[in-house]
Amino acid sequence: MSKAVLDVKDLSVSFRTREGLVTAVNSISFSVGAGEVLGLVGESGSGKSVTGLAVLGLIDPPGEIDPRSSIKINERELIGLPEEKLRRVRGKDVAMIFQDPMTTLNPVLRIDTQMIEAIRAHEKISEKAARERARQALEKVGIPSADERLKAYPGQFSGGMRQRVAIATALLNRPTVLVADEPTTALDVTIQAQILSEVQQLCSETGTALVWITHDLSVVAGLADRVAVMYAGRIVEEGPVSAVLEAPIHPYAAGLIGSVPSRNKRGVPLAQIRGMTPSLTNLPPGCPFAPRCDYATDICRSTMPEPTPYEGGRAARCHHPLSAPTPAAA
Amino acid sequence: MLVYLIRRIGQSIMVVAVMATLVFLAVFAVGDPVAILASPDADQRELEAITTRLGLDRPIYEQFGIFVWNALQGDLGRSFVYAQPAVDVILQRFPATMELALAALILSILLGVPLGVIAGLKPESLLGRSIMTTSIFGFSLPNFWLGLMLILLFAVQLRWLPASGRGETVEVFGVHLSLFTWDGLRHLFLPALTLSLYKASLVIRIAQAGTREVMLQDYVRFARAKGLSYNRIVFVHVLKNMMIPVVTVLGLELGSMIAFAVVTETVFAYPGMGKLLIDSINRLDRPVIVAYLMLTVVIFVIINLVVDLLYAAIDPRVRLTESKG
Incomplete structure (x- = not known):
């Protein structure tokens, strides 16, 4: 991987609400190199859009970025920068496009x-x-x-x-980094494909690092170099796109991949992940995915799994990794 | 745009015609002007002579026919009291009221828009809340009381400003204006302030709501993501969108300020159209009342038309839909 132009470490964003402090993004780390494309995938409410806004420093009260977080663009720390300096970073070093082009x-x-x-x-x-x-x-x-x-x-x-x-x-x-928050979701499929390839081309021409936020794995498959899967504010699995799509480690990633409709599975009911994303105000003590997971055991319900590195530049947070790839040497 | 304009003018003419009928019939139903105009000891023959002179002996449809025929030629009848064309009587007072209304309009924009935007940008702050709370007083306090209190404070206690009248005027193109003399401005300030406070409060509330709404829009977030300065976002992106409802409401309110400055003009003994209307109602001077109401209708219709056109100027979406249609 080329040198990281966007380096996010332990980013946490929480919102003060009537029900208490809601942590929408919970100490996530990722980095993107020049000209690289990172797909940030997750369901609604998984914290992917908040992550995008945080990179631009656009979190407004009642939201708050944990001051221990670190967001570096070209080695320059953005957390703690005064507003006027942040303004000069926005649109210059890091730009963003949004979901609904009509607004x-x-x-x-x-x-x-x-x-x-x-x-x-x-x-x-x-x-x-x-x-x-x-x-x-x-x-x-x-x-x-x-x-x-x-x-x-x-x-x-x-x-x-x-x-x-x-x-x-x-x-x-x-810009050094472009954050794209589901920019094709609101468009026709044909236009989607055009826009995807245009953005991809423009970014590779200028060496712009691209963070593509989406819930659509099929978009990520054709576009991204690496993918990070978010669930309930955490990155549960990260790695090169082809490796993750072929042999997901985390059951949630596997569930997402399994629920993409495909031509090869004619006549078979679409697979789905049972249940709903948990409310962030009331997360279970252990793995937040445990209540929906077919592989969950007692340890999943009591202890949050730590991120574990695996071979091939991959990482996942799971007590019962699927397809058991070799853990990377510590 | 042209089709739109023609259609709008057509609608406006319809409104004027309907209003003319209603106004004429309504005024006809009120009191007997002859009883008030004639001296108390006039005998039957004199009363009949007056009735015939004023044309009040004819049946109502004939009177209406004459009214419409004359109105189409621009003649709204002669004042019973002043023995002059009613329109002339009103138009003599018109510049005074117009000045008052415009001054009040400008004051309400100068007060309302900045305060509303400040309150909208920081709705939770102490300043924002104070502005919104104060604005409630602005439109719940009765106009005449506010006028009296301002007179008491600035004219009686502090002796800074005169309490009544219009002050010195200068003639510009045959129209007497007080806007260009210091004395005239001093006389204008208190009534204009009284008239504007209600509107200013209204503007504050609309501007505050508009600003809050616009600040949440995606295009404001995109503008911030572009790295624009806060001032650029507020003064260009927010202000232009937020002004659309403000212009609509102020347009309508300008009409009501011109037409119904009655109370304020009475309190400040300001020689405008409002005071004339009150006097004419007291004397049952029907042609003046009718002419006044007709002028009011025409003014409202014109203002609405102008607001619609202004709208098209501010908001490109209005222009676009119309040019397609």
Whole structure:
């Protein structure tokens, strides 16, 4: 693996609610190298979006990042940076695109306004030069007659086009890291595929590290180099995509993979993971997946498994690893 | 846009026509103006002479027909009291009221929008809560009481500002305006403040709710993710979206400020249209009442039209839907 440009260690994010402190992200660690793609997979409420926002420093009260966490971009620590310095990191070193393209662009501002301001927030550059860069960025994401389209309002674009504009905007300042929070979920399948390959290409061209947040394993399979599976605020399994998909270690990862519909299993009822994701206010003392797990034993219900490294750059948190790969030498 | 404009104007004309009918019939049902106009010792012949002169002896449909025919030619009748065209009587008072309403509008924007935005950005803070609590007083205190208290404080106790009247005016294009003299402004300030406090409170509440809503939108989060400064986000991204409901409401409220500054004008003895209306109702000066109400309707209709067009200017989505339709 190339040197990590995004290095997250022991990241915890909690929210103060009426029911008490809810830890949405619980001391997770991962790193992404330049040009690498990490798929962050999990169900709704597993903490994957909060992780993305935390990397940008966009956690608002009542949410709070544990001050012992560490998020480094190009070796620079972001935790504890004052707001003005964080602002200069956002959009410059790390950018983000969101799930719903219909709402990520301001409906009352023209596209050029919204793109040019993103450049001029970080660089002293003339309006004209910024406009030229915005135009090139639009062309790069495949928007025809970019000059004209710059003067349009978001309402004049389709969903796929708007997501392209958002991607172009996010990549304007050639960020080191791009966090993509399910950016294709709201789009047609055909558009999804186009956008996926465009983002992949743009990121590899510029060496941008990509964190792709999704619940869709089939997206991760074709896109990511590594995958991290999140459950109830923790990363339960992490490793190279092909290894994890072929031989998952954690039963939850296996369950997720098993529930992807496939052409090869015609006529067979779709597999599903029984039960629901646990409420974060009321987690069981042991492994949070134990109540839904077919392999759970007493130790699972009482003790939280620690992350264990396995061979081939893999790791998992499970007392009863499936497909029993060799634990890496300590 | 043109189709939209034509359709909107058509609707406006319909509204004016319906209102004309209602206003005429309603005023016709109130009291007998001859009894008030004639001297108490007038005999039957004199009363009949007055009735015939004013055209009140004709059947109601004939009176209505004459009213409509004249109105179409821009003549809303002659005042019984002033013996002048009713419209002229009203229009003489119009600049004073217009000045008052505009001053109140500007004051309510200057007070309401910043306070509302501050309260919306920090809804849980002490400042935010204080603003919202104070605004409740703003629209629950009766207008006339507020006016009297302001007079008591600034005119009687402190002696900073005059208590009544309009002050010195200058003539601009044949219209008497007090906006351009220091004395006129001093006279304008208290009534305008009285009139604006209710609207300002309204604006505060709308602006606060709007700001809170807009701050939660994805595009604000995306703007933050782009690394924009807080000021840029508030003054460009939030303000422009938040102003849409504020403009709508203020447009309607401007109409009501022009038409119903009655109480404020009475308290401050301000020689505007509102005071004229009260006087005319007391004297049953039907043409002036009718003309006043008709002008009010026309003003409301025009303001609504302008608000719709302004809307289209602020919000591109309105323009787009209309150009497709």
